[in-house]
Amino acid sequence: MIVHKYGGSSVAAPEKIRALADILKKKAQDDDGIVVIVSAMGKTTDSLIALAKEVSDGSPDPRELDMLLVTGEQVSAALLAMALKSAGVEAISRNANQLQVASTDFYGDARIRDINAARLLSDLEKHSVVVVTGFQGVADGGDMTTLGRGSSDTLAVAIAAKLGVDCEIYSDVAGVYAFDPNKIDGVRKLDYIQYDEMLELAALGAKVLHSRAVEVAKRYNVKLYCGSTFSDERGTYVVAQLPEWVEQPAVTGLAVDRNQTKFALKKLPHAEDILSILFEALAGTANVDMIAMAGDDVTFTAREAEKDRIASLVEERLKPYTGWEMEISDGVAKVSAVGVGMNTATGVAGRFFSALRAENVGVLGVSTSEINISALLRADQADRAVMGLANEFGLIERKDRVSES
Amino acid sequence: MIVHKYGGSSVAAPEKIRALADILKKKAQDDDGIVVIVSAMGKTTDSLIALAKEVSDGSPDPRELDMLLVTGEQVSAALLAMALKSAGVEAISRNANQLQVASTDFYGDARIRDINAARLLSDLEKHSVVVVTGFQGVADGGDMTTLGRGSSDTLAVAIAAKLGVDCEIYSDVAGVYAFDPNKIDGVRKLDYIQYDEMLELAALGAKVLHSRAVEVAKRYNVKLYCGSTFSDERGTYVVAQLPEWVEQPAVTGLAVDRNQTKFALKKLPHAEDILSILFEALAGTANVDMIAMAGDDVTFTAREAEKDRIASLVEERLKPYTGWEMEISDGVAKVSAVGVGMNTATGVAGRFFSALRAENVGVLGVSTSEINISALLRADQADRAVMGLANEFGLIERKDRVSES
Numbered sequence: 001m002i003v004h005k006y007g008g009s010s011v012a013a014p015e016k017i018r019a020l021a022d023i024l025k026k027k028a029q030d031d032d033g034i035v036v037i038v039s040a041m042g043k044t045t046d047s048l049i050a051l052a053k054e055v056s057d058g059s060p061d062p063r064e065l066d067m068l069l070v071t072g073e074q075v076s077a078a079l080l081a082m083a084l085k086s087a088g089v090e091a092i093s094r095n096a097n098q099l100q101v102a103s104t105d106f107y108g109d110a111r112i113r114d115i116n117a118a119r120l121l122s123d124l125e126k127h128s129v130v131v132v133t134g135f136q137g138v139a140d141g142g143d144m145t146t147l148g149r150g151s152s153d154t155l156a157v158a159i160a161a162k163l164g165v166d167c168e169i170y171s172d173v174a175g176v177y178a179f180d181p182n183k184i185d186g187v188r189k190l191d192y193i194q195y196d197e198m199l200e201l202a203a204l205g206a207k208v209l210h211s212r213a214v215e216v217a218k219r220y221n222v223k224l225y226c227g228s229t230f231s232d233e234r235g236t237y238v239v240a241q242l243p244e245w246v247e248q249p250a251v252t253g254l255a256v257d258r259n260q261t262k263f264a265l266k267k268l269p270h271a272e273d274i275l276s277i278l279f280e281a282l283a284g285t286a287n288v289d290m291i292a293m294a295g296d297d298v299t300f301t302a303r304e305a306e307k308d309r310i311a312s313l314v315e316e317r318l319k320p321y322t323g324w325e326m327e328i329s330d331g332v333a334k335v336s337a338v339g340v341g342m343n344t345a346t347g348v349a350g351r352f353f354s355a356l357r358a359e360n361v362g363v364l365g366v367s368t369s370e371i372n373i374s375a376l377l378r379a380d381q382a383d384r385a386v387m388g389l390a391n392e393f394g395l396i397e398r399k400d401r402v403s404e405s
Numbered sequence: 406m407i408v409h410k411y412g413g414s415s416v417a418a419p420e421k422i423r424a425l426a427d428i429l430k431k432k433a434q435d436d437d438g439i440v441v442i443v444s445a446m447g448k449t450t451d452s453l454i455a456l457a458k459e460v461s462d463g464s465p466d467p468r469e470l471d472m473l474l475v476t477g478e479q480v481s482a483a484l485l486a487m488a489l490k491s492a493g494v495e496a497i498s499r500n501a502n503q504l505q506v507a508s509t510d511f512y513g514d515a516r517i518r519d520i521n522a523a524r525l526l527s528d529l530e531k532h533s534v535v536v537v538t539g540f541q542g543v544a545d546g547g548d549m550t551t552l553g554r555g556s557s558d559t560l561a562v563a564i565a566a567k568l569g570v571d572c573e574i575y576s577d578v579a580g581v582y583a584f585d586p587n588k589i590d591g592v593r594k595l596d597y598i599q600y601d602e603m604l605e606l607a608a609l610g611a612k613v614l615h616s617r618a619v620e621v622a623k624r625y626n627v628k629l630y631c632g633s634t635f636s637d638e639r640g641t642y643v644v645a646q647l648p649e650w651v652e653q654p655a656v657t658g659l660a661v662d663r664n665q666t667k668f669a670l671k672k673l674p675h676a677e678d679i680l681s682i683l684f685e686a687l688a689g690t691a692n693v694d695m696i697a698m699a700g701d702d703v704t705f706t707a708r709e710a711e712k713d714r715i716a717s718l719v720e721e722r723l724k725p726y727t728g729w730e731m732e733i734s735d736g737v738a739k740v741s742a743v744g745v746g747m748n749t750a751t752g753v754a755g756r757f758f759s760a761l762r763a764e765n766v767g768v769l770g771v772s773t774s775e776i777n778i779s780a781l782l783r784a785d786q787a788d789r790a791v792m793g794l795a796n797e798f799g800l801i802e803r804k805d806r807v808s809e810s
Contacts, residue, residue, distance in 0.1 A: 014459035021460075048480070054419035055426075055484050056491035064490065067498050068483035071476035075453070078473035079460050085469065086461035093472050097502050098547045142503045 001124065001163060005037040005134065005156035007171040010229040011076045012042035019230065021083035024129055028089055033124035035163070037134045037156040038080055040072025045135075045149075048072060062107035063143060066136075070096070070144045073133035073152075081131045091129040094120075096136040096144065101155070103137025103145045110137050110145035112155065117162040132159070153213035161220035169209065174228035175236035176201075176208050178395035179254040179386060186397045187390060190236045190252065197252045198238050200338045200372050204255035214238065250345040251337045251393035256386055258379050259304040260289065260334050262364065264327040265314070266297050274321075281317045282310060290334065290367040290376060299365055301376060304330060332364065333382040336374040337389055343370055355392035359384045406529065406568060410442040410539065410561035412576040415634040416481045417447035424635065426488035429534055433494055438529035440568070442539045442561040443485055445477025450540075450554075453477060467512035468548060471541075475501070475549045478538035478557075486536045496534040499525075501541040501549065506560070508542025508550045515542050515550035517560065522567040537564070558618035566625035574614065579633035580641035581606075581613050583800035584659040584791060591802045592795060595641045595657065602657045603643050605743045605777050609660035619643065655750040656742045656798035661791055663784050664709040665694065665739050667769065668719070669732040671702050679726075686722045687715060695739065695772040695781060704770055706781060709735060737769065738787035741779040742794055754778055760797035764789045 004024075011017050028034055048068050052060035060068075077093040084091035096103075100116035123130045134152025137145045147155060153169055160167035173181075176198065178188045193201075195218035202211035208226060217224045217238065227235030242248055268274055275298070282288050288310075291300040302310050311328060318324060342348040352373050356363060361384055365376035377385055390396050409429075416422050433439055453473050457465035465473075482498040489496035501508075505521035528535045539557025542550045552560060558574055565572035578586075581603065583593045598606075600623035607616035613631055622629045622643065632640030647653055673679055680703070687693050693715075696705040707715050716733060723729055747753040757778050761768060766789060770781035782790055795801050 014456060017460045051419060051480075051484060052487060055422045055488040059491070060487045061490040064483045064487040064498055067486070067500070068480060071479050071483075074476050074479075075456075075473055078469045078476075079456060081472070082457060082465045082469035083460040085466040086464070093469055095472070095549075144500075 001032045001034075001165045003035045003037065003156050003160040003163065003165060003167045005152055005167070005169045006039065006229055007152070008039040008042050008044070008076075009172040010170060011038055011080060014079070016230075017076075017079050017083045018087075021080065021087045021089070023229070024084060025087050025089050028128040033127075034129045035120060035124070035159055036080065036129055036131045037152050037159065038073060038076045038131060039134045039152045041076045041079075044072040044075070045069055066107045066110075066146045067144050069146050070133070070136040073135045077131045077133045081129075084129055084131070089129055090127045091131060092123060092127045093131040093133070094123065095133045096138050097142075099132055101137045103139055103147060105139035105141075105143060105145060107143075107145055109148040110139065112137060112147060112158050115159055115162050117159075120159070120163070148212075150210035151212065153210035154216055157213045157216045157220075157222050157224065160222045161216060166223045166225065167217065168225040168227060169213075170227055170229040171208075172229065173208055173226075174231060174233045175226050176206075176238070176253070178252065179390060180206075183383075184387065184390055184396065188395045188397050191234070192237050192239055192242050192246055193252055194242065194340050195238060195240060196371055197338050197340055200336075200369075201253050201255055204334075204336050204338070204372075205257050206253070206255055209238070248341040248344070249339060249394065250341040250348045250351075251339040251389070251395070252341070253338050254386055254389055254395065255336045255338065256382050257334045258382055260301045260332045260376070260379075261304045261307045262299065262301050262329040262332045262376060263310065263314070264297065264299045264329070266325045266327065268296050268298060268324050269321040270296070277317055278314065281313050290365060290374060292365055292367060301332065301334065301365070329364075331379045332376055333379040333385075334374050334376055335382055335385045335389065336372055337393065338372050339393075340371050342373070349373055351392055352389065355388040356385055359388035361385045361388070406437045406439075406570045408440045408442065408561050408565040408568065408570060408572045410557055410572070410574045411444065411634055412557070413444040413447050413449070413481075414577040415575060416443055416485060419484070421635075422481070422484050422488050423492075426485065426492045426494070428634070429489060430492050430494050433533040436533075438532075439534045440525060440529070440564055441485065441534055441536045442557050442564065443478060443481045443536060444539045444557045446481045446484075449477040449480070450474055471512045471515075471551045472549050474551050475538070475541040478540050482536045482538045486534075489534055489536070494534055495532045496536060497528060497532045498536040498538070499528065500538045501543050502547075504537060506542045508544055508552060510544035510546075510548060510550060512548075512550055514553040515544065517542060517552060517563050520564055520567050522564075525564070525568070553617075555615035556617065558615035559621055562618045562621045562625075562627050562629065565627045566621060571628045571630065572622070573630040573632060574618075575632055575634040576613075577634065578613055578631075579636060579638045580631050581611075581643070581658070583657065584661075584795060585611075588788075589792065589795055589801065593800045593802050596639070597642050597644055597647050597651055598657055599647065599745050600643060600645060601776055602743050602745055605741075605774075606658050606660055609739075609741050609743070609777075610662055611658070611660055614643070653746040653749070654744060654799065655746040655753050655756075656744040656794070656800070657746070658743050659791055659794055659798075659800065660741045660743065661787050662739045663787055665706045665737045665781070665784075666709045666712045667704065667706050667734040667737045667781060668715065669702065669704050669734070670719070671730045671732065673701050673703060673729050674726040675701070682722055683719065686718050695770060695779060697770055697772065706737065706739065706770070734769075736784045737781055738784040738790075739779050739781055740787055740790045740794070741777055742798065743777050744798075745776050747778070748775055756797055757794065760793040761790055764793035766790045766793070
């Protein structure tokens with residue numbers, strides 16, 4: 001028994017749905033039963049949101065918006081189930097109501113509370129494939145909810161955890177790469193990545209897997225696999241521990257966030273609670289990222305979109321104090337290297353900074369965690385920095401030389 | 406408290422949904438609460454069916470097809486509810502699950518078994534408009550069902566019956582006409598029509614109201630009103646009895662079915678059970694319409710589309726017998742006049758046939774019921790026949806002459 005999840009691009013058109021049904025037909029012969037979680041077809045969710053905004057002056061009621069959006073997954077689930085039946089596979093579609101996917105009532109970003117596994121198991125006795133609507137849940141009282149963008153991954157992993165089986169996430173990307181394969185030619189696809197590395201990369205903006213899905217997989221030790229729907233190319237296993245025969249690399253992957261703004265606060269007053277005054281004010285309303293303190297100066301970064309809001313918040317909070325200055329720099333990027341291996345490998349930080357220096361990249365700030373080194377730098381130097389780091393840490397596939405003899 | 410139903414053309418686009426929300430906002434101020442049943446937007450159901458056929462070699466699984474089709478009404482219900490909320494009206498959408506619209510599990514054409522009126526009443530305590538998805542029900546076990554094309558009318562009437570309130574059916578047609586207003590210029594719109602007349606006209610192909618809706622209205626004595634969504638033009642009341650001050654016309658409306666085929670069976674054997682042998686065979690598989698017998702000859706009609714199937718059924722069943730002949734005539738039309746008044750008015754049949762003769766229309770067959778006279782004639786004479794009957798029975802509005810003084 002196994003859980004699969006297919007993204008919107010895998011069911012974007014009738015011919016893709018038929019092709020997916022053929023693939024599942026073959027897989028259903030090898031397995032004791034497949035639970036398939038599907039996203040809405042292609043850009044359906046975006047179109048529905050646009051429609052909702054049109055009828056409601058741009059701000060649709062959240063409860064009704066969820067009632068609307070859940071139809072996208074019900075359409076793709078029903079179509080896949082009928083394509084499977086038409087291909088001769090015993091299949092049935094189930095929505096969140098029928099499967100009793102209980103959620104909180106935080107519309108638009110609800111959390112899964114429970115899933116009726118008994119119901120699913122009884123379905124699997126009678127059907128070789130059970131197609132489950134992704135993205136949706138049901139709150140107490142019967143209101144439909146959505147579980148947040150990208151949450152179908154999480155639902156898939158939660159169902160796998162509940163059933164105690166493996167989970168395979170399929171999309172148009174063939175696995176997890178050390179860096180965005182559209183940005184670096186020949187960047188290495190990973191055979192294995194550990195939960196913590198995947199979490200760190202997802203938090204840094206890698207879009208392969210929803211981070212809540214990885215968190216749930218880690219907590220319940222669900223073996224995750226990310227692969228390509230329509231190709232046999234080998235994908236990536238997301239695991240707690242690498243298999244023994246796999247050598248742990250120092251750096252597993254890279255990430256870059258190009259839309260950062262750097263705030264430098266100088267000559268801050270010597271009030272003891274100045275940092276808490278500052279960051280408590282920001283905590284509720286803005287995502288503050290790298291924070292560094294040295295002497296009387298504090299530097300932090302945030303998304304460029306939040307720049308103005310943060311600047312006025314800081315000014316308001318520090319109004320009682322005088323003498324301080326704020327310097328705001330746009331066009332800053334954060335480049336990060338992530339790897340469980342840097343815990344044990346020596347000299348990773350040294351290699352990181354040497355690689356940047358070799359590319360003539362100036363470092364504007366640094367933060368580190370157990371498995372992450374991030375450097376702040378000028379956005380126009382980000383590509384060079386990433387390329388230097390990818391080379392340094394062996395993240396680019398070496399083409400085998402053609403033997404001459 | 407009142408029940409409204411709006412057809413697909415009333416919610417076909419975002420701007421129509423907003424306009425409808427504005428109309429409902431005004432109406433909500435006069436009423437104790439409105440239950441609004443909506444159809445899917447415009448041609449949504451047709452598009453979904455096309456999609457279903459594409460993924461399933463033309464024959465989608467009925468259970469999954471219903472799972473797919475119900476999304477159409479959920480989209481329009483959610484959009485209307487959010488448009489209402491955005492216009493400042495306390496509104497909420499409810500699907501068949503939430504409202505517990507229990508149905509049989511005959512997918513594609515399920516019958517309503519019950520509706521949770523208590524739930525609806527409790528919603529109406531907190532909201533001035535409750536928007537209910539048309540077309541859908543829930544079978545035992547939780548499968549979604551659809552109630553048949555046009556069944557949102559029926560659901561609206563059933564809800565009105567359950568609540569003991571009136572029901573108003575809105576569409577892009579301003580009421581019930583004595584005949585299709587696109588076919589006869591100036592044909593009379595009816596202020597009132599009786600349930601039985603409406604049933605007869607609906608059975609004869611008038612498309613204003615779903616006949617099951619009229620049956621339910623009749624059984625539970627629900628006062629029905631058919632009107633135009635976006636105009637203030639006066640519509641039509643469908644009632645058990647005309648108000649006392651309204652004179653009962655002899656003929657209320659006309660109908661024509663242009664796609665009939667006439668089967669004439671001659672020299673049938675004198676077996677006693679020959680008619681039951683014949684029509685029992687046809688009953689399960691074809692819709693046989695007018696049946697007339699005279700001497701050893703039997704004439705009946707059926708839809709042209711069923712011609713070949715019926716012909717081979719007849720040949721198969723009468724194979725044991727010899728000497729009989731079958732004559733099949735295409736291009737036959739049935740023209741009907743319907744009116745409760747013909748029960749009491751004298752000479753209606755005489756006027757009917759005189760009007761046809763005056764138009765030089767030849768009558769190929771006749772059948773009558775309490776409130777219906779139907780004549781079979783050549784299809785190319787149908788227009789003339791209808792016009793003659795409309796004039797004879799006063800079904801065309803007389804333009805008032807402009808006074809000269």
